[in-house]
Amino acid sequence: MGSCISVEEDELHKKQNNCSSNKAGVSGEPVSPMKDGSLSSNTIVIISKNVKDLRQSPGNGDLDIFTYEEMKLATKHFRPNQVLGDGGFGIVYKGVIDDNVRPGYETTQVAIKELDPEGLQGDREWLAEVNYLGQLRHPNLVRLIGYCCEGDHRLLVYEYMASGSLEKHLFLRVRATLTWHKRLKIALDAARGLASLHAVEKPIIYRDFKTSNILLDADFNAKLSDFGLARVGPTGDQTHVSTRVMGTYGYAAPEYVMTGHLTARSDVYGFGVVLLEMLIGRRAMDKSRPSREHNLVEWARPLLNHNKKLLRILDPRIEGQYSIKILMKVANLAYQCLSQNPKGRPVMSQVIEILEPLVTQEMSREEVTLQNGGGSLTLYEVPKSLPDNETKRNTLKSESERAGEAGKSEKVTGRSKSEPPKECDLYDPSPDGLH
Structure with missing residues (x-):
């Protein structure tokens, strides 16, 4: 949901209690098609x-x-x-x-x-x-x-978004498993939403990109919600806008927390955090874990470019559903988005260019999805060259193995205790620092 109130350059206007209930709208130039x-x-x-x-x-x-x-x-x-x-x-x-x-x-x-x-x-x-x-x-x-x-x-x-938030599916529902393909598709949808904001004449910085603000419709198409902290970004010769720092712990870009300087690359960092959460299956901030693992980015980012280390910390619920090649490309993308240097991060249009072919490759892999009590198991089609009896045996074996893996992942998820990320005023730079 939302974060704490943000008081920026101009004073917050007092409430007006005499609003009209007649037809009205938002004044401004029309949005082009x-x-x-x-x-x-x-x-x-x-x-x-x-x-x-x-x-x-x-x-x-x-x-x-x-x-x-x-x-x-x-x-x-x-x-x-x-x-x-x-x-x-x-x-x-x-x-x-x-x-x-x-x-x-x-x-x-x-x-x-x-x-x-x-x-x-x-x-x-x-x-x-x-x-x-x-x-x-x-x-x-x-x-x-x-x-x-x-x-x-x-x-x-x-x-109405029938499937709720990404947060609920990723962290709060023990039986619901987001398949690898669904996670990639959600990441691509969210990237397109952010890119659309950054592409307007006066770029809009979303400023509160996180799993609870990504909503899913009945077909698991992802859409961004909650624009309470959205902010018009730098234009012309401006390199950034200065603002009181608002957002959610674990998702805010480090340079924004340190200086109050806001750019579109701040959103890219938040996207990287969410992409990392989908890879690892853990919250951005989780104090129920060992102290060195409280901050997901600090703990996991150094491991993203090492195949064996990454596989050890990967969300067990997506085991066996990905190709190593595609997995490492996604992990490398998250690594880039989470760069401490804003200029080292891609822009959202580049993120889309990277994700689109990966989602297409995953879609091209023939798969059958079984829905069982809100969860899903991904079974891959056995090559048609196999004899009928052997095909049947392999299919049954695959189904049994997948069911076993799903059961294990449910137990793992059931033991995990995560507290929701805190939402608050992260940092209050002195008024002298605003301009």
Whole structure:
């Protein structure tokens, strides 16, 4: 979910409690059409500095404005069994908007995020979501359908992502196994989402890239969510923007933590951390492990370029599903993204160029996926040249071996105790350091 509130160059605007529930939108230049699933050069204009501005904007966006009563109907009066999650922003509910909620509205499953007035985030983060996601459209960014801004109530209405977060599948569900191929595909989807933000005329730095902010739809397509900490990046002759450091321990780039200097390469580092988590099957920060293994990057990065050492620390749940050649290419990519030197990291367009052929190669390997109680076992097709009886024996043997491996991995995962990464203000540089 979200992180602590970030107070940057300008003072946080006071809450406006007289928001309109009429149709409105995000003011700014229109986003140019997407080509081949990516955003072409376009302009994101942040007009709404506070909720009063949002109310007065002319409404050239395509966001639906809901009343609080409609939000109550959509969530069955915010019933506890409708809760999808809870974070720094507030509680997220599953909901349905249909003809009963708003006459004539096409039935749509949604996720409704309600800002907690006592929580870690505030109007600034809420407005950032409306401003950015109200203008951006990309297959790998969660779609913002609309919002509610009525009295003290601040809610955001998103498309519903049926499979939840990458975090839940990677760390919190013992029986669910993300196959090697699924992990690569999720990494590629997330890379495309980040690249689309970096490609706009005034680059947008996501600033909070982590597994809990990567959501998966019913087909396990990945999309980035939670834009509360997103920030317009450097333009023109600027090399960076200076800002109070915000994010999540373990994911923030070292130079950003040290100096408050933010660039698109800061996002690349966060991507490298998530890629490493998918390779190793451990959280970025895990104090339940031996002290030298608390920080995943510090412990695992030096081992990424050594085949034997990497295989010893690899997530056992993906054992036997990869080719060593592809594995080492992915590990080398993670190694580059996690470079201490920002200039030593690839840009996200280069990350995509590396991952795309690897995902294609994995797809070309003939495989059959068995779904069993939420888990999945990958069985590779036996060569057709084998006699029928031998084929049958090998297939049964393969199934038995895979089932045994899955059972072992469940036991290993069940013993692991990880605490969620802390989300907070990482570092507060002195005001003199801002410019």
